[in-house]
Amino acid sequence: MPKVVDHDERRAGFVLASWSVIAEEGLNAATLRRVAAAAGATTGALTHYFTDREALLVETLRSAHFEAGARMLRAASSAGAARDKLRAVILEALPLDDARLREWRVWLAFWGEAVGNPQLRKENEIRIAEWRDLIETLVAPLVGQPRAVEAAVSELLSLVDGIGLRLALAAPAEREDLRADAHSIVDRATARVA
Amino acid sequence: MPKVVDHDERRAGFVLASWSVIAEEGLNAATLRRVAAAAGATTGALTHYFTDREALLVETLRSAHFEAGARMLRAASSAGAARDKLRAVILEALPLDDARLREWRVWLAFWGEAVGNPQLRKENEIRIAEWRDLIETLVAPLVGQPRAVEAAVSELLSLVDGIGLRLALAAPAEREDLRADAHSIVDRATARVA
Numbered sequence: 001m002p003k004v005v006d007h008d009e010r011r012a013g014f015v016l017a018s019w020s021v022i023a024e025e026g027l028n029a030a031t032l033r034r035v036a037a038a039a040g041a042t043t044g045a046l047t048h049y050f051t052d053r054e055a056l057l058v059e060t061l062r063s064a065h066f067e068a069g070a071r072m073l074r075a076a077s078s079a080g081a082a083r084d085k086l087r088a089v090i091l092e093a094l095p096l097d098d099a100r101l102r103e104w105r106v107w108l109a110f111w112g113e114a115v116g117n118p119q120l121r122k123e124n125e126i127r128i129a130e131w132r133d134l135i136e137t138l139v140a141p142l143v144g145q146p147r148a149v150e151a152a153v154s155e156l157l158s159l160v161d162g163i164g165l166r167l168a169l170a171a172p173a174e175r176e177d178l179r180a181d182a183h184s185i186v187d188r189a190t191a192r193v194a
Numbered sequence: 195m196p197k198v199v200d201h202d203e204r205r206a207g208f209v210l211a212s213w214s215v216i217a218e219e220g221l222n223a224a225t226l227r228r229v230a231a232a233a234g235a236t237t238g239a240l241t242h243y244f245t246d247r248e249a250l251l252v253e254t255l256r257s258a259h260f261e262a263g264a265r266m267l268r269a270a271s272s273a274g275a276a277r278d279k280l281r282a283v284i285l286e287a288l289p290l291d292d293a294r295l296r297e298w299r300v301w302l303a304f305w306g307e308a309v310g311n312p313q314l315r316k317e318n319e320i321r322i323a324e325w326r327d328l329i330e331t332l333v334a335p336l337v338g339q340p341r342a343v344e345a346a347v348s349e350l351l352s353l354v355d356g357i358g359l360r361l362a363l364a365a366p367a368e369r370e371d372l373r374a375d376a377h378s379i380v381d382r383a384t385a386r387v388a
Contacts, residue, residue: 111306158356185349
């Protein structure tokens with residue numbers, strides 16, 4: 001009997017391998033050959049699913065965003081009042097544990113590459129717009145005026161990106177202090193939304 | 195008579211060429227060969243000054259930080275009261291014009307590469323510490339308690355990184371709105387420092 005291959009699972013395995021290679025060694029290391037090896041497959045098997053490196057990278061970025069988005073929705077649904085939901089989602093977005101720190105390092109690698117790569121930049125703009133919409137949906141019930149919603153959203157998004165970036169680049173010795181700072185910055189910022 | 199070469203000028207020319215290549219095409223494009231060509235020189239002439247690509251990249255990062263630092267000090271010295279100095283330096287740090295947007299894209303490329311490169315990460319930590327010290331020096335006169343200084347500094351640094359990152363990644367159509375947002379976020383944040 002021929003071996004049955006679950007194509008979705010196989011594809012997901014390559015995306016996961018790509019993710020791990022980027023998180024450990026940076027985006028440059030994530031060649032088709034290297035990712036195939038990390039997935040225990042041949043380059044030929046990988047190119048059956050992804051025609052080139054860029055296609056693999058775009059799907060890696062997309063799947064990581066979806067996973068982070070799903071986590072945030074779970075965080076929101078387990079929190080109570082509107083302000084608690086907002087706070088829970090923002091904390092979930094930040095690299096406050098080592099798994100999410102790895103995630104942020106991968107975003108960083110992608111953003112760095114997006115500087116010279118229009119396709120990644122475009123993909124990124126779509127993801128950023130989705131993230132903005134999520135925060136706007138959470139902020140709107142707390143704020144009266146539409147212009148005040150915009151201002152609060154813009155400030156919160158800036159804080160999340162800034163805190164995440166600083167944590168992703170911090171020396172290990174400073175990480176715990178920064179994580180404590182992050183909690184109080186988020187507490188103050190969400191308390192100001194009104 | 196032999197041609198007189200100003201070695202400092204030659205070296206600075208290579209750094210400038212490296213900077214331009216990174217800003218236009220990303221860090222991957224900045225090979226020794228490509229940078230030498232952009233500077234109108236041979237690869238051999240470039241390797242006389244920089245033994246390898248990493249040495250060139252570290253010096254490019256360092257020189258860009260020094261230039262940005264000098265600009266900020268000028269901005270501070272031309273502002274009046276302590277709060278105005280703080281505000282002027284923060285605005286100077288942000289990509290509110292196209293030259294500084296280019297600069298931010300280069301930071302982004304470096305940060306992305308630093309994920310998998312300990313030498314760039316180390317270099318970056320030194321620069322981040324200098325930037326933190328500058329903001330702390332400007333915040334301290336406005337705030338009584340040392341712990342309140344730390345909290346204000348951490349929030350301001352996060353906002354600068356977040357606003358800069360968002361602007362560097364934004365689609366051109368959204369850039370002007372984001373720049374207006376940036377001004378009001380900075381106004382509110384510096385007004386809160388007390």
